[in-house]
Amino acid sequence: MRSFANRRIIAVALATTAIAVSLPAYAAEADDAQGEPQAEQAAETVEDTGAIIVTARRRSETLQSTPVAITAVNTAMLEAKAAVNIGDLQGAAPGLLITQQNSGAQAANISIRGLTYADIEKSQTPTVGVVVDGVTIGTNTGQLQDAFDIAQIEVLRGPQGTLFGANTIGGVINITRSKPTKEPGMKAEVTYGRWNTLSLKAIANYGDGENWGVKAFYFHNETDGFYNNVIQGKNGGWSKGDSYGGSVLFTPAGTGFEAQFTIENVKQKFDPVVSNLTNSTEVFCGLIPAAECNRNNTTDLYTVFSAPAESTYSAPDATLELNYDLDAVKLTSITGWRKTTEAQTQDFDGSSTDLYYVDRRQHYEQWSQELRAAGKLFDGFDYVVGAYYFKSKYDLTQWSRVFGFAPNTPPTQFDLNSQHVEGETESYAFFGDFNWALADTVRLSFGGRWSHDNKQLFNGFAGGKLIDPDNVTRTQFVPVGTGNADFTKFTPKVGLDWRPNNDLMLYASWSRGYRSGGFSPRAATAATASTPFQPETVDAYEVGVKLAAFDRKLELNLAGFVSDYKDMQQNLTVPGGPTGNQTVTGNVPGGALIKGVEVDGTFRVTDSFKLTGSVAVMDSHFRNFVTCGAIANAAANSCGAGLAPFDYSANRLIYAPKFTASLSAEYTYPTSFGEVAANVGWRHISPYDEQLSAQSLTAATNGAGQVTGVTVNGNDARVRTTTQDLVDASLTLNFDLNDTKAYVRVFGRNLLNEKTTTHAFTVAGLWSFGMALEPRTYGATVGFKF
Numbered sequence: 001m002r003s004f005a006n007r008r009i010i011a012v013a014l015a016t017t018a019i020a021v022s023l024p025a026y027a028a029e030a031d032d033a034q035g036e037p038q039a040e041q042a043a044e045t046v047e048d049t050g051a052i053i054v055t056a057r058r059r060s061e062t063l064q065s066t067p068v069a070i071t072a073v074n075t076a077m078l079e080a081k082a083a084v085n086i087g088d089l090q091g092a093a094p095g096l097l098i099t100q101q102n103s104g105a106q107a108a109n110i111s112i113r114g115l116t117y118a119d120i121e122k123s124q125t126p127t128v129g130v131v132v133d134g135v136t137i138g139t140n141t142g143q144l145q146d147a148f149d150i151a152q153i154e155v156l157r158g159p160q161g162t163l164f165g166a167n168t169i170g171g172v173i174n175i176t177r178s179k180p181t182k183e184p185g186m187k188a189e190v191t192y193g194r195w196n197t198l199s200l201k202a203i204a205n206y207g208d209g210e211n212w213g214v215k216a217f218y219f220h221n222e223t224d225g226f227y228n229n230v231i232q233g234k235n236g237g238w239s240k241g242d243s244y245g246g247s248v249l250f251t252p253a254g255t256g257f258e259a260q261f262t263i264e265n266v267k268q269k270f271d272p273v274v275s276n277l278t279n280s281t282e283v284f285c286g287l288i289p290a291a292e293c294n295r296n297n298t299t300d301l302y303t304v305f306s307a308p309a310e311s312t313y314s315a316p317d318a319t320l321e322l323n324y325d326l327d328a329v330k331l332t333s334i335t336g337w338r339k340t341t342e343a344q345t346q347d348f349d350g351s352s353t354d355l356y357y358v359d360r361r362q363h364y365e366q367w368s369q370e371l372r373a374a375g376k377l378f379d380g381f382d383y384v385v386g387a388y389y390f391k392s393k394y395d396l397t398q399w400s401r402v403f404g405f406a407p408n409t410p411p412t413q414f415d416l417n418s419q420h421v422e423g424e425t426e427s428y429a430f431f432g433d434f435n436w437a438l439a440d441t442v443r444l445s446f447g448g449r450w451s452h453d454n455k456q457l458f459n460g461f462a463g464g465k466l467i468d469p470d471n472v473t474r475t476q477f478v479p480v481g482t483g484n485a486d487f488t489k490f491t492p493k494v495g496l497d498w499r500p501n502n503d504l505m506l507y508a509s510w511s512r513g514y515r516s517g518g519f520s521p522r523a524a525t526a527a528t529a530s531t532p533f534q535p536e537t538v539d540a541y542e543v544g545v546k547l548a549a550f551d552r553k554l555e556l557n558l559a560g561f562v563s564d565y566k567d568m569q570q571n572l573t574v575p576g577g578p579t580g581n582q583t584v585t586g587n588v589p590g591g592a593l594i595k596g597v598e599v600d601g602t603f604r605v606t607d608s609f610k611l612t613g614s615v616a617v618m619d620s621h622f623r624n625f626v627t628c629g630a631i632a633n634a635a636a637n638s639c640g641a642g643l644a645p646f647d648y649s650a651n652r653l654i655y656a657p658k659f660t661a662s663l664s665a666e667y668t669y670p671t672s673f674g675e676v677a678a679n680v681g682w683r684h685i686s687p688y689d690e691q692l693s694a695q696s697l698t699a700a701t702n703g704a705g706q707v708t709g710v711t712v713n714g715n716d717a718r719v720r721t722t723t724q725d726l727v728d729a730s731l732t733l734n735f736d737l738n739d740t741k742a743y744v745r746v747f748g749r750n751l752l753n754e755k756t757t758t759h760a761f762t763v764a765g766l767w768s769f770g771m772a773l774e775p776r777t778y779g780a781t782v783g784f785k786f
Contacts, residue, residue: 055154055174057433058163058372058384064546067445067497067507069094069559071600071614073153077664080679080730082191082199082747082781083147084221086173091662091683091726093155094559094598094616097655099690099758100144102272102771105313105342108144109690109759112157113563114594114620114656115170115538118690118759122364122394123423123457123521124569124585129160129168132175133262133319135336136165138366138392138425142315142340146243146266148219149203151178157598158540158561159513161491162433165388166451169513169538179260180249181205182213185786189743193779195235197223201783212250219243226775227273227304231352236304239270256325266315273309275301276350277718277760277768284767288351297718298755301772305352307407311344329375332386336368345411350769357401359411366392380437390427396420396521420477421521422458427451433493441499445509448492456484457519459529481529483519489535503548513538515569520584524577533585539564556601565592570692572627590624592653613663620653631699635706644699645709648692652715657688674736678729685724689715693762718768719760727751740786748778 053060063072071093078088087108090098097111104120110128117127122139129136130143137143154174156164164172184206191199200220207213225237245264251257276292278284285293292305317338324331342362349355372386399411399418406414433447463478495509515536523529544559572586600614628639629646637644664681693716700709730747753776760770 055176059374059382064548064555064557065499065505067443067495067505067509067544069157069542069544069557069561069598071096071155071157073155075150075153076666077679077681078147078150080677080732080745080747081681081728081749082193082730082745082779084199085144085147086153086175087144088147088728088749089153089155089173091660091685091724092614092664092681093157094600094614095157095596095618095660096155097657097685097688098144099655100771101140101759102270102274102311103344103346104141105268105270105311105340105344106144106266106315107141109140109655110143110170110173111655112155112171113561113596114618114653115563115565116655118654121521122362122392122396123421123455123518125167125425125515125518127167127170127515129164129172130175131164131172133177134321134334134370135317135319135338135368136167136390137338138368138390139364139394141342141364142338145175146219146221148201148243149177149217150175152176157559158542158563159491159493159511159538161451161513162431162447162449162493162511163384165390165429166427166449166453166489166491166514166516169515169536177247177262178203178215180207180213180215180247182207182209182211182249182251187783187785189781189783191779191781193747194777195223195226197221197777197779199781207249211252212248214249215247217243217245217247225271225273226777227275227302227772229273229304229306231305232308236273236306237271239268241266241268241270243267256327258321258323258325260321261319263318264316266313266317268311268313270311270313271309272311272344272346273304273306273771274346274348274350274769275304275757275772277762277770278349278351279718279768282762282765282767284349284351284353284355287355288349288353292351297720297757297760297770298722301755301757301770302775304350306347306350307352307354307357309345309347309357311342311346313340313342315340329373332370332372332374334368334370337366339363339365348769349767351767354401354404354407355767357404357407357411359399360396361398362394362396364392364394366390381435383432383434385432386430388427388429388431391425393422393424395422416462418462418475420458420460420462420475423519423521424456425453427453427516443497443499445495445497446493448490450490451488451514451516453487453516454485455487455516455518455532456482457521457529458482459519459521459523479526479529481523481526483530483532485517485519485532487516487535489514489516489537491537503552505546506544507546508543509541511540511542513540517569518585522571522583522585524582528576528582528584533569534567534587536565536567536569536587536591538566553604554601555603557599559598561594561596561598563594565594568592568625570625570627586627588622588625588627590622590626590649592620592622592625594618594620594653594656608668610666611663612666614661616660618656618658620656622649622651622653625649625651629710631707631710633706635702635704635708637708644707646697646712647709648712650714651692651712652689654689654691654715657686659686660684673733674741675734677732677734679732680729681727683724683726683728685721685726687721687723689720690757690760691715691719691762693719716762716768718770719757719762722754722756724754724756724773725752726754740784742784743782745781745783746778747781748776750774750776752776 101107156172160168188202222240224235227236229236247262322333399415401411401414429451431449460477460479493511497507596618625648634644698711732745735742757770762768
């Protein structure tokens with residue numbers, strides 16, 4: 001066994017809780033009985049029955065009358081391509097990226113307008129909120145939601161803190177599941193595709209048609225995986241998952257009252273495989289076979305060399321929504337609970353040599369409660385006001401086998417000083433959002449949110465065993481440090497829109513987004529473990545136009561924005577710890593500036609033919625991004641011994657492509673047996689970087705030859721994607737069989753067989769790894785509904 005001190009030499013350099021950065025369409029206008037849109041009742045009040053209803057501002061409004069940059073996504077598109085999760089939304093809305101991070105279950109890297117949080121640690125919160133039936137998921141783990149039983153998805157771009165909370169500085173993905181229909185009915189389908197992929201889906205409804213309804217649902221998906229593991233002699237990246245649950249809806253006639261209770265459980269097992277990207281400049285390259293070094297980040301990704309590993313994940317959740325319409329005011333209560341249990345082993349070095357293998361086990365639980373009141377104060381003045389409470393806690397224990405050269409020794413036996421982190425968050429907020437019609441065509445929107453967050457973190461290592469009063473032996477954890485801090489912020493917003501006629505709206509807005517501070521789980525000294533990083537903010541300025549033409553056959557939305565990103569939270573290298581420096585989360589005072597233009601729209605060429613498209617152009621850059629990094633022969637400076645200022649100002653922001661575009665076509669053709677529907681889509685995403693890293697360094701020296709500062713010349717090329725042109729297509733035959741509809745669908749995803757990374761990482765000059773985009777795949781679906 002390696003001693004505690006020896007193990008820390010590598011473990012602290014890498015990170016203590018995972019792999020640390022050592023360097024700094026539209027919604028369906030109508031749906032079948034098994035997928036009834038949430039906003040159906042609101043739609044009945046809209047004069048134009050073809051209008052799309054959204055709830056981006058916690059009100060039921062038409063898409064074209066909402067002064068917010070929002071895309072209501074065509075959920076039928078997800079069904080047509082047999083999408084497994086919301087990752088297939090990537091590129092479908094302007095500036096939206098959703099990629100998978102398999103270092104955690106259902107973990108997503110989500111970026112909107114270049115704002116993202118690419119980490120799985122639960123001590124920090126996402127920059128883009130994923131909201132399911134009104135409940136926000138508090139961590140990146142769990143955000144990669146199943147693309148199943150969805151009534152509508154709204155992608156809200158830009159800070160949404162007023163109505164959706166503090167940690168939505170990039171935007172919100174608002175997912176609404178289908179309600180019980182209160183009528184007998186069922187929808188079921190089976191899909192089989194490449195990689196021996198099998199998917200089973202079923203939704204059943206029942207009720208009295210008026211006062212109550214129940215819904216049960218089940219979703220199963222399994223695959224052998226698309227990697228070739230040459231060490232194990234089989235496919236890698238396999239997965240198996242089940243989601244199941246039920247919902248009860250109670251709407252007693254004539255009372256204005258509605259109650260819906262939903263309970264669900266998600267269970268997954270998968271192979272968290274990584275591809276080896278280590279090159280000759282890194283330490284591990286000298287310890288692994290030559291054929292496993294200096295591999296490319298495109299076609300080589302799909303051959304892997306890792307040892308067996310497995311992740312298991314369980315995530316039950318429950319939601320209770322109560323609505324009471326008193327005519328003058330509508331009262332809403334949403335209570336949410338979610339609990340996750342994760343156990344994951346992972347061969348992070350991705351080589352056939354046993355160099356860095358971990359066993360991570362964690363528990364997470366969150367409760368949330370939101371209360372809202374919405375109505376009109378007087379004619380021309382409406383409001384939404386409310387209060388919000390959130391509480392979460394988690395614990396993580398990680399055993400690491402570092403330079404073990406002992407693949408048959410479990411990390412739990414190899415590492416006698418496992419790392420342990422415990423964290424708690426408690427938040428509450430009060431908010432208000434108001435519309436005031438200053439004239440018949442001019443409306444002022446304003447509001448704000450007052451948020452208070454308390455963060456606590458314990459960071460330590462196992463130091464022995466103790467026997468508690470019940471004679472149970474437990475692990476005793478020795479603290480590195482603890483922290484407890486409060487953060488309070490008021491985030492206002494104001495906007496003005498002008499609607500000269502029913503087909504045109506112009507708007508301008510300013511809003512401030514806020515992401516709370518916290519503590520660094522990777523800190524290696526008591527001082528840094530107990531010192532919090534501070535909140536970050538974004539001031540977002542936006543102007544937009546929403547246009548309808550040709551009897552509303554064409555709907556076009558244009559938005560221009562400037563995001564002023566301040567006190568950005570980034571991983572920084574600072575003095576201290578067993579190795580002389582450590583990785584902590586800190587604030588970059590210079591921040592970043594992001595500017596862009598977005599266009600999206602739809603053109604209904606005929607009743608049977610519709611085109612949907614989007615374009616986003618974005619420019620982003622850091623401002624004065626200087627932090628401390630380890631360097632030999634450093635001159636004395638404020639960073640400390642052995643460290644010097646590193647200037648990352650020339651590096652690209654991560655997950656911030658300069659250009660994205662999409663175009664999809666849907667065509668339906670009536671037949672004697674029913675209908676034929678064809679769907680083809682293209683998504684273009686220009687290259688983007690996935691990690692702040694260093695391709696090369698330029699050092700400045702003084703007269704004595706000592707290094708006074710270092711300029712970083714861009715991110716490592718291995719963490720940059722290729723240009724992606726993702727083409728998907730499907731053909732569906734719909735059969736009318738009396739009261740039952742049956743369908744057969746054939747589909748293909750990524751038909752051009754693009755090969756690139758979805759996530760890539762370089763680790764402290766030691767090694768690098770990545771995860772691959774699903775290559776070309778295809779399959780068929782058979783289903784029915786009544």
